[in-house]
Amino acid sequence: MSNPQLLADLERGLTLPASWYSDPEILRLEQARIFRRSWQYAGVASDVADPGAFFSCRVGDVPIVVVRGRAGELRAFVNVCRHRGHEVAKGCGRRETLQCPYHAWTYDLDGSLRAAPRSEREPGFDNADWGLLPVLVDTWGPLVLVNPDLDAAPLGETLGDLPAEVARRGLDPSTLEYRGRSREIVVAANWKIVVENFLECYHCPVAHKSFSRLIDVDPDAYELTTARWTSSQIAPARAGQNLPYDPTGEITESQFYFIWPNWTLNTLPGPPHLRVLVFQPLDAERTATFVDGFWAPGTPDEIVEEITAFGTVVGQEDTELVESVHRGLRSGALEHGRLLAGSEHLLQHFQRLVVDALA
Numbered sequence: 001m002s003n004p005q006l007l008a009d010l011e012r013g014l015t016l017p018a019s020w021y022s023d024p025e026i027l028r029l030e031q032a033r034i035f036r037r038s039w040q041y042a043g044v045a046s047d048v049a050d051p052g053a054f055f056s057c058r059v060g061d062v063p064i065v066v067v068r069g070r071a072g073e074l075r076a077f078v079n080v081c082r083h084r085g086h087e088v089a090k091g092c093g094r095r096e097t098l099q100c101p102y103h104a105w106t107y108d109l110d111g112s113l114r115a116a117p118r119s120e121r122e123p124g125f126d127n128a129d130w131g132l133l134p135v136l137v138d139t140w141g142p143l144v145l146v147n148p149d150l151d152a153a154p155l156g157e158t159l160g161d162l163p164a165e166v167a168r169r170g171l172d173p174s175t176l177e178y179r180g181r182s183r184e185i186v187v188a189a190n191w192k193i194v195v196e197n198f199l200e201c202y203h204c205p206v207a208h209k210s211f212s213r214l215i216d217v218d219p220d221a222y223e224l225t226t227a228r229w230t231s232s233q234i235a236p237a238r239a240g241q242n243l244p245y246d247p248t249g250e251i252t253e254s255q256f257y258f259i260w261p262n263w264t265l266n267t268l269p270g271p272p273h274l275r276v277l278v279f280q281p282l283d284a285e286r287t288a289t290f291v292d293g294f295w296a297p298g299t300p301d302e303i304v305e306e307i308t309a310f311g312t313v314v315g316q317e318d319t320e321l322v323e324s325v326h327r328g329l330r331s332g333a334l335e336h337g338r339l340l341a342g343s344e345h346l347l348q349h350f351q352r353l354v355v356d357a358l359a
């Protein structure tokens, strides 16, 4: 199917073809044209605060290592040894050098190859040719973002007005502190199904009863906005009894931001915080997710735990939804779904970005 036809279908409210949600060939294209070309969440800046500190992570199917150099520069590399491809760094920690555990090729913190055992016996072997491959890295407050595409536009181009919008709504990421990772799970659904579920709250009154007691999910109250590479969903907290937790705090709205292609910022009513929820394709039918929580300093543990637990309840409800959608789409019974533009135009925007990226 040609792209003009696909885009015309999207315009009419049809979804992407159902087969795109389980086809390994589509995922192969997405890895090459989306995940190897976009800014994605890598981890927490405080994990790489000191010289020699590093952490490993993955964007799409590319292993990445982020490392703080001796003079304080933040760098990131493809975490794949130039010898024969073993991952060089594992987990996080602090090192003088990065040494591959397979044959001990040893890289400097700036990525250059410092030593390769027995290479002195090889005529023509030049360390300078075999440094780790660099990728782009940047930070936004406590978040570290990377992009495997060295020719990509800077992070700011992807974020657009989002930092200003977040600030206008009472959040200053640079003041927030990391308080841990939660909900590290694998969901049995294509990554786009998981993203699309994030991008609408049409399902909230039906499928998230406790969330809908807390947040006004009425279409007249629930604000949906798209920008070039981001989108936002903002809604006021409801007053009243029988709320799932005590939402007292400076933040009085729920705020859900999506950043192309697969990371999101989530804030619920209460003290200032951002929960970064990431969706990483493992294969065409499985998506790894996790949530990193960043909170205003001094937020009591009980409140962090209560809101995190509430997020987990909503997340479990979503997991059941997206796994069911995955089974439905994979069945081959449908060619397309039909979106309701008024409530689901953020999905439509996302699907156009997918089509454009794969063109």
Ligand code: FES
Pocket: 081, 082, 083, 084, 085, 086, 100, 101, 102, 103, 104, 105
């Ligand atoms: S693969 Fe890294 S040293 Fe051989």
Ligand SMILES: [Fe+2]
Pocket: 197, 203, 204, 208, 314, 317, 318
């Ligand atoms: Fe949901």
